[in-house]
Every structure is written in C-alpha cells, then in structure tokens.
Amino acid sequence: MHGVVRPVDLDLSYLGTGADPWGGVRAAFRATAELRREDFAMNYNQVVQAGIAAIGTTLRVGLDIQAVQGNMLPGA
DSSP, X not given: OTTOOOOOOXXXXXXXXXXXXXXXXXXXXXXXXXXXXXGGTOOOOOBOTTSOBSSOSEEEEEEEEEEEOOSSOTTO
C-alpha cells in the first residue's frame, strides 16, 4: 500500500466444505486483517471543518475465499 510492502497477519476462519453444482468439493474460508495506515507511510491527519477525522487511522480488509478440490485447473 502506498509503495510499502509488509507481511500482514490474517485472522482465518474455516467455514466448512460442501458439494458444488458441478460435482466438485469446495471449502470456504474467511480472512480479515486490520492495517494501520502509519505502517505504510500514510499519515492522513486531515480533519474536516467540524473537527472530525475525514479518514481513519486503520483499514479493515476482508477476504472471502473458496477452494475447489481437484487434480487440474478448470479448462486445463
């Protein structure tokens, strides 16, 4: 972010597995992370006229992930 690369710890949750409509087996996961802007050289101290911060100091990232079990990639 903003030209800075850092490792980020993800809070990963396993949501389960199940059959999909195409005969495959899928596993579902959800991952979240909270990033601090200052860790990425983004110091946004801009304040709107009422004295409220226009942009927060943290950023929340959420990922919804599905993995399909198989020996080959689709279409390969």
